[in-house]
Amino acid sequence: MYRIIEKKKLTPESVFLRVEAPRIARRRRAGQFVILRIDETGERFPLTIVDSDPEEGTITLVAQEVGTSTKKLGRLKEGDSILDVTGPLGHPTEAENWGRVACLAGGIGVAEVLPVVKEIRAAGNFTQAIIGARNQDLVILEDELREAANELYITTDDGSYGRHGLVTEVLHDLINDGAIPDRVYAIGPLPMMRAVADLTRPYDIPTIVSLNALMVDGTGMCGSCRVTVGGETKFTCVDGPDFDGHQVDFEELGKRQKIYIPQEKCSLERFELSASGANVKE
Ligand SMILES: Cc1cc2nc3c(=O)[nH]c(=O)nc-3n(C[C@H](O)[C@H](O)[C@H](O)COP(=O)(O)OP(=O)(O)OC[C@H]3O[C@@H](n4cnc5c(N)ncnc54)[C@H](O)[C@@H]3O)c2cc1C
Ligand code: FES
Structure with a gap:
């Protein structure tokens, strides 16, 4: 479990978090990211490590609350814990x-x-x-x-x-x-x-360019973060996230980013309903 030491709202849509993660704080370098899972029912999703304090054993994350996972993260309080934080991932x-x-x-x-x-x-x-x-x-x-x-x-x-x-x-x-x-x-x-x-x-x-492809495992195994760069298939999580912007097939990446929009919409509606106290069936 990874405890939230500090939390503040940066804007109505974004949240700043300082999280206890001593091993990641010691090893992390600029440009790397973590994959989080907030709780047992949560999906895995990536966030950049914005900063770290190896002495204190903390990392800093900033998330824009766009969908279920990032909104769930934004509702956690100081002292709450995140179930999994895996990293540091990606090339510095x-x-x-x-x-x-x-x-x-x-x-x-x-x-x-x-x-x-x-x-x-x-x-x-x-x-x-x-x-x-x-x-x-x-x-x-x-x-x-x-x-x-x-x-x-x-x-x-x-x-x-x-x-x-x-x-x-x-x-x-x-x-x-x-x-x-x-x-x-x-x-x-x-x-x-x-x-x-x-x-x-x-x-x-x-x-x-630092690509924000859809990610699941972050280890190059699931293929969800596949991008085409200079005509070759690359996996953003292990080959990136930084790539030569002149070689990236943005058209394909844009289409891949949209493939789960119906599911994301449905997940967010269910999350907001259940957060409002309504009884939502599985
Ligand atoms: C290497 C990397 C670093 C990132 N760093 C940050 C960061 O520091 N701060 C931040 O706010 N966001 C960051 N993102 C984007 C962040 O991961 C997505 O906004 C988040 O996963 C959305 O999840 P959701 O459930 O809240 O929203 P959803 O409703 O699930 O998705 C909203 C949109 O976010 C994108 N997205 C959804 N799931 C994923 C996923 N598993 N991986 C990547 N993108 C996804 C899609 O474009 C989707 O349409 C990063 C993405 C990558 C790949
Ligand atoms: S996230 Fe699965 S291969 Fe990159």
């Missing part, structure tokens, strides 16, 4: 001294990009974090990113905070102004990562 993010690196993130990807920015800056790079949210209320971890990156740019879809527009527009302007990054890293919704890869392709800027 590669970090060399490339020069200037732009790290783009959208939505909950902002939490996932924080350890990457820290790692890439520690390797000697000038880091430009470009983060986006739908509106001001959904901007998360601004102070942490301002401290972690050399420069921070914020965009909102509705213009309520930062620049009105998309993160790709900031990158486009940087490139046009001659501040061409030596490498780009993108994490967030699939359409956003695809747009970043499309933008950097003509300039030949190496572009890494």
Whole structure:
């Protein structure tokens, strides 16, 4: 069992958790993730390890409450425990001294990009974090990113905070102004990562995307996280989550992300009904 030491709401839709997991806290590196199962009836689902404290034996997770498992997680309280936390999983993010690196993130990807920015800056790079949210209320971890990156740019879809527009527009302007990054890293919704890869392709800027494929076992055995990269089949959990964005078949990945939508919808309706006290039959 993995005890929740600290819990706070970051926005109405996202939750920050510090969880006791000493072995994972000692071994974890930037870009890696865990697979959680909240209770005996819960599904397995992945979350990035946003930070860790090896001395204290804790890891930090940030989850956007989109469906049954993440909403269940969001309802746990400090002192409650999570049944299983497996990890650290996946390859750590590669970090060399490339020069200037732009790290783009959208939505909950902002939490996932924080350890990457820290790692890439520690390797000697000038880091430009470009983060986006739908509106001001959904901007998360601004102070942490301002401290972690050399420069921070914020965009909102509705213009309520930062620049009105998309993160790709900031990158486009940087490139046009001659501040061409030596490498780009993108994490967030699939359409956003695809747009970043499309933008950097003509300039030949190496572009890494962190893929959020559907995962179950996290060990390369079940095949649910299969993606096509450069015409080859890869498993996001063991070969990724980071891949060359110019080689990813986003079309196929987008279709695979949607295959369980009817089941996810049904599961969420049942969860919300039972959380409201209604008697839901198995
Ligand atoms: C390597 C990796 C790291 C991730 N890190 C984070 C993170 O730090 N914070 C965060 O909020 N989210 C993260 N995600 C996404 C998170 O796993 C899903 O949002 C979560 O599984 C949704 O489950 P649910 O039951 O709440 O929602 P559901 O209703 O089951 O699903 C909602 C949507 O989430 C996606 N999803 C569902 N199940 C999975 C699954 N098992 N694996 C991956 N995606 C799934 C699908 O697109 C689905 O349509 C990460 C995903 C991956 C692959
Ligand atoms: S999650 Fe099963 S193969 Fe990757």
